Structure formats: structure tokens, C-alpha cells
Amino acid sequence: MPEFQALIEGFRRFRTGPYREQRLRYDELAQGQAPRVMVIACSDSRVDPTRVFDTAPGQMFVVRNIANLVPPMEAIQGQSSVAAALEYAVEVLRVDYVVVFGHARCGGIAAALAPLPENRFIGAWVEQIAPARAKVLAAAAIAPDIDCQAALEQAGIRLSLENLRSYPFVAQAEAEGRLKLAGALFDIADGDLRILDARTDRFERVAVTLPASD
């Protein structure tokens, strides 16, 4: 198992490097966590939010799933990893922000546009963005040059933000001003991050000053 062996080697680097170098931080974290931000991200191996946002251990409470989706509360029956993580983040940790972090070239979004019947669980999971997909496809019927994949990646984030507010503890925390919701979209191809502007409802690129060689 060379891949698993690579993980063990990675652990050894971590244990002798960052873990030792940040001893004080880990001692502190051993007492408990107090992240101020929750991130709902895709499981995609290319878009690790702790990398993209360059955060330290203990800084970010993360739940990841296919296509960074938040089901509406009424759709939850029994166990839900997203709902449980959300409740813990908002009610127990009392985070200041919940960020829905989507990404370009998302395989989950592609599956929502072109379901693969043989993939029973993926299809059922991404079907929850059917309302967003219907809007995108209706827009594409009028303007065929619309990139449905990119449009649905954005629409999926908007829908997840809307669904977040279907949980009373989220809506209440937001109404009291102690919780903010945000949407962000990252593209691995060009390294751009776009943030959903609540006023314009558009994803605006985050300006970055890069060295001239980039």
C-alpha cells in the first residue's frame, strides 16, 4: 500500500516538524477548540479549505461533502452529518461565520447536470439542488451561451445559504447579529477566489497582489 505508506511518512514529517514547532499551540488546543469560522466545503481533494485560506489548526470547523451542499432542514430525516455539524458550530462553538465554500470544476455539480444512473447515492445527494438546476437550465434555454456548470456551482452556493436559514438556530443567530453567512468559490485553475456580494448577488473576485512573475 504505497499510498497509505505515504500517509505514514507524512505523519512522521508532521510529528517531527509542525507538531514540534507549534508545541504551545497544540498544548492549548488539547484543552479545547474555539474556532470562529465554520466552513462547508466539497470533498474534492483539490480544494482543502484549510490550505486555500491558509489557516492554522483550531481555526476552522469544517464539514465536507459532495458539492458542499446544505440540505434544507425539512429534508432531514434522522441522522445528518451536515445538520449535526451545523448545530455544534452555531449552538455550542458559537462561531461568527458560516462559509459555504464551493469550487470550479466540481464533479458533484457535474453529476447534478448529467446524472449517472449507476451511482445511486451520488445522484440522490446532488438531487437536492434540483431547484437551482431548474433555474440554470431555464436561463440556458434563453441564453445558450451560459456555462451551466459554472452557473450551477454559483447557484448551488446560493441555495445552500438559503437552506442554512431554514435551521431556526441559524436564522435566529443571524437575526441577532452574532452570526454571518458567506459564500465563496475557488478555481484551482487560475487560483482565483470569488466572494458572494450580498448587495449585488454576484461573485466578486478577491484582489491579490502577485509578484510580477505570476
Ligand SMILES: [Zn+2]
Ligand atoms: Zn466539488
